[in-house]
Amino acid sequence: MRPRGRRRAAWRADWRALTAEPVVATAVVLLFALLGLFIVYPLARVFWVGFVPDGAVSLRLFREAAGNWFIRRAFANSLLMAGLTAVLGVACGYLFAYAVTRTDMPGRRLFEVMAILPIISPPFIGALSIILLLGQNGLITHHLLGLRDFPIYGLPGLLLAQVLTFFPVAYLTLRGVLESISPTLEDAAMDLGASRWAVFRRITLPLSGPGLASALLVLFIESLADFGNPLILGGSGFPVLSVQVYLQVTGMFDLAGGAALAVILLVPSVTAFFVQRYWVGRKRYVTVTGKPARSSLKAVSPFARWCLFAVASGLTLAIAAFYAVIVVGAFSRTWGVDHSPTLRNFGYVMGVGLGTIGDTLLIAVGSTPVAGLLGMVIAFLVVRRRFPGRRTLELVSILNFAVPGTVLGIGYILAFNQPPLLLTGTALILIANFVFRYVPVSIQSGTAVLHQIDPAIEEAAANLGATTAVTFRRITLPLIVPAFFSGLTFSFVRAMTAISAAIFLVSADWNLMTVQILSQTEAGRLGAAAAFSVILVGLILVAIALIRLSLGRIFRYSYQASFS
Amino acid sequence: MSLELRGLTKVFPDPRDPIREVRAVESLSLAVRAGELVTLLGPSGCGKTTALRMVAGFETPTAGTIGIDGVDVTGRPPHLRDTAMVFQSYAIFPHLTVAENVGFGLSTRRVPPAEIARRVASLLDLVQLAGLGGRSPDRLSGGQQQRVALARAIITEPKVLLFDEPLSNLDAKLREEMRDEIRAIQRRVGITSVYVTHDQAEAMALSDRIVVMRAGRIEQVGPPVEVYARPATRFVANFVGRVNFLAAEPVGPRAVRVRLGPATAELAVAESPGAGGDPRLAVLRPEAIRLLPAAAADPGQPRGRVRRAVYLGGVAEYEVEIGPVALLVSVANPVAEGLFAEGDAVAIALPAHPVAVVPAS
Numbered sequence: 001m002r003p004r005g006r007r008r009a010a011w012r013a014d015w016r017a018l019t020a021e022p023v024v025a026t027a028v029v030l031l032f033a034l035l036g037l038f039i040v041y042p043l044a045r046v047f048w049v050g051f052v053p054d055g056a057v058s059l060r061l062f063r064e065a066a067g068n069w070f071i072r073r074a075f076a077n078s079l080l081m082a083g084l085t086a087v088l089g090v091a092c093g094y095l096f097a098y099a100v101t102r103t104d105m106p107g108r109r110l111f112e113v114m115a116i117l118p119i120i121s122p123p124f125i126g127a128l129s130i131i132l133l134l135g136q137n138g139l140i141t142h143h144l145l146g147l148r149d150f151p152i153y154g155l156p157g158l159l160l161a162q163v164l165t166f167f168p169v170a171y172l173t174l175r176g177v178l179e180s181i182s183p184t185l186e187d188a189a190m191d192l193g194a195s196r197w198a199v200f201r202r203i204t205l206p207l208s209g210p211g212l213a214s215a216l217l218v219l220f221i222e223s224l225a226d227f228g229n230p231l232i233l234g235g236s237g238f239p240v241l242s243v244q245v246y247l248q249v250t251g252m253f254d255l256a257g258g259a260a261l262a263v264i265l266l267v268p269s270v271t272a273f274f275v276q277r278y279w280v281g282r283k284r285y286v287t288v289t290g291k292p293a294r295s296s297l298k299a300v301s302p303f304a305r306w307c308l309f310a311v312a313s314g315l316t317l318a319i320a321a322f323y324a325v326i327v328v329g330a331f332s333r334t335w336g337v338d339h340s341p342t343l344r345n346f347g348y349v350m351g352v353g354l355g356t357i358g359d360t361l362l363i364a365v366g367s368t369p370v371a372g373l374l375g376m377v378i379a380f381l382v383v384r385r386r387f388p389g390r391r392t393l394e395l396v397s398i399l400n401f402a403v404p405g406t407v408l409g410i411g412y413i414l415a416f417n418q419p420p421l422l423l424t425g426t427a428l429i430l431i432a433n434f435v436f437r438y439v440p441v442s443i444q445s446g447t448a449v450l451h452q453i454d455p456a457i458e459e460a461a462a463n464l465g466a467t468t469a470v471t472f473r474r475i476t477l478p479l480i481v482p483a484f485f486s487g488l489t490f491s492f493v494r495a496m497t498a499i500s501a502a503i504f505l506v507s508a509d510w511n512l513m514t515v516q517i518l519s520q521t522e523a524g525r526l527g528a529a530a531a532f533s534v535i536l537v538g539l540i541l542v543a544i545a546l547i548r549l550s551l552g553r554i555f556r557y558s559y560q561a562s563f564s
Numbered sequence: 565m566s567l568e569l570r571g572l573t574k575v576f577p578d579p580r581d582p583i584r585e586v587r588a589v590e591s592l593s594l595a596v597r598a599g600e601l602v603t604l605l606g607p608s609g610c611g612k613t614t615a616l617r618m619v620a621g622f623e624t625p626t627a628g629t630i631g632i633d634g635v636d637v638t639g640r641p642p643h644l645r646d647t648a649m650v651f652q653s654y655a656i657f658p659h660l661t662v663a664e665n666v667g668f669g670l671s672t673r674r675v676p677p678a679e680i681a682r683r684v685a686s687l688l689d690l691v692q693l694a695g696l697g698g699r700s701p702d703r704l705s706g707g708q709q710q711r712v713a714l715a716r717a718i719i720t721e722p723k724v725l726l727f728d729e730p731l732s733n734l735d736a737k738l739r740e741e742m743r744d745e746i747r748a749i750q751r752r753v754g755i756t757s758v759y760v761t762h763d764q765a766e767a768m769a770l771s772d773r774i775v776v777m778r779a780g781r782i783e784q785v786g787p788p789v790e791v792y793a794r795p796a797t798r799f800v801a802n803f804v805g806r807v808n809f810l811a812a813e814p815v816g817p818r819a820v821r822v823r824l825g826p827a828t829a830e831l832a833v834a835e836s837p838g839a840g841g842d843p844r845l846a847v848l849r850p851e852a853i854r855l856l857p858a859a860a861a862d863p864g865q866p867r868g869r870v871r872r873a874v875y876l877g878g879v880a881e882y883e884v885e886i887g888p889v890a891l892l893v894s895v896a897n898p899v900a901e902g903l904f905a906e907g908d909a910v911a912i913a914l915p916a917h918p919v920a921v922v923p924a925s
Contacts, residue, residue, distance in 0.1 A: 115663050182653065182655070184651055184653055184655040185657060187620075187622055187642065187649075187651075187655070188649070188651055188655035189657070189668065189672075190642040190643045191620055191621075191622075191643070191647065191648060191649050191670050192643075192644050192648060192669035192672060192716065192717075193643050193669055193673055193720065194643055194668070194672040195643055195672075196641075196643075198672060199643075202668075203657060206659045207658070207659055260618075277867075329884070361591065480675040483717075
């Protein structure tokens, strides 16, 4: 066996296949150029500025960061926060998913719907709610309990916000995992004399293992990259790295120092990403076979069922409280002082923020279809065509999963702040950022669907004389329409709620609602922040409803995959 | 008595219309003797799997009781009754090795590891998987997975062994092989067994007794020969094997007259066909009828024409047209007996031995 020779032969075959189809070749070249420009180049700039601060390669910035006790604490805090959020969030998500998939408890539909809410909201809405509920003038702390200086700033408040924000992500992943474990296995174990607890401990839990590990890593990455919650709730007492990157750039005007911190922040994220993708992601047990198994739902004892019901209700109630308080806050005169109903906050928002609302919608609507279509094209090429660099293309295009938004934000400033690529201050830089930041989700749902479509269908089209472009347009695209629109919905929601990268890229001409909410919160205008949030979530819900109504009627498919 | 079901009933809400209900099993009463293998046979939806799942404890009966060795276990959860099931999908635990799968039931009973290892090894021997204990189940063939499932179920020596269509995922040749093996192993270990299938050949080959079910109720219980040769109802006759029904008119205490086109013939019957009243059908199995070349026949014999001939090697099957009647005839050793082609004129020899008679409705 001569692997090198064989690999070279395979590469040559790929190359021949590519040159035989000019359309594919052009698309591949174009994609590599785009991904290189908007993903690789900005990241490379971050590394360049971090490692070459004074025209020569030097570790000076990193030595400075390591020597700074505040930065060291921020790094440790980031890891602590991300680790705890991952563990608690996955625990909540798993219990929630188990309750929904393994019992017939009342209110399951409501639980499922409520768990989606945090996913379609700006990620720092939890922080805003926590301040309204538990802050200095908080509804619970101040008015119910009469506490003056309840220490909500710091790790506990931050954890509460992050767990409630991110547990739904774990829930969606783990629901899929639990649904893929055949209930017959649990029946079989029980039949062989295992008690209910033993069934869970020896069968269900180990079979969920790979899914749990994967969810842990995903939540770790998301929590590490989270920007809004720690900015609002961390304060100076609990600095974290993602916020320090931002403060370094905007507070101290130190781009190079910010870049160095960004590189440091990248290390744990990218490590977790590669562990997830190449180690945990490979391990999976497929136990559901073609025939649907009848579940007896006997594996949960009445007592356990009540405990699960309590957990699910508790989480749902907490989410409901979070959103209720935002709505109430938006219609209150002065939070904590005068709760008489008013539209003043909305008047204020319309006065100062109407342009921002327009900008936000325009940029989201502009970036969404591009991200959706690009995702499908990449998925199609990666799954169905062989060409040199196929794996690289896939890896680069989903690399942004692992890159915290603040890192990418710095990268875009560094990359596009001078001619010929002068994009800073334009809408284009925001659109480009959103497109390439959220295209991985489209790619993943596209690849998942394509793997399920028999290649023979496309081969039949080619056999009947269709070119690759015609095959894609007339056969593949209609078949992957569900994945396309779920990617579309996701991209839209994310573009509307993005903050961490966007905050570097907004300008006087092009501002975003999320940035407005954050700055209103920081300025203490909680009513205005709440009003902005209500409008933002309202717009997202209307958009999702519109997409569902118009498309759900044409294509009968489930949107459940939209947010996973 | 080893397993006794009394008035077992299961009513589900209709999945399409929750206000209506589906009566999956309707007052099923059955006694299975120690060491016996009884098959529940019926078309899909007849309630046989639901009945089995009630015995295992996966479904709670709406009414009725389940007794194992004289103890009422109706209200017990699955892990507290001494039953073991071989599932249709095998339900092999994918994260455990073959040996860990087989030993699972013992480990839940806190048997010492050394003892478990010893018994697993002897069970793997029994199902011809010796030496594969360390394997991961995803590296086993379908037949091997089936053997693991069987070994796993019998290792705890349960009082009742349950089979839920265990062979339906195997291809035809392997299915026959495993069928005989299951029978041999069940005989050797002597565990009282209930076996669910919709395949009548499987039921015949395996069972001490067959319970034919239809729409949640028992149609007939009896040994395979009885169910085949003396079906109690038209449904049983039709479901167990292939059949010709001929309208039968009683002509004596042990005889009926049937009409074959212009001719009539008298047949001996096993039991008294009953006087007048309800219309009756004589049950003629295809292999009980013989065909002769028309030229060689007696003048009084009924005659017909071959409408369809299918040569299958071991047997030839013919559809013979006699006036308005079409008879299905199956001839063993056809080369020696003489082959007929489509369109040939033939004479029909009806069986001389007593046939069964069932009510027409």
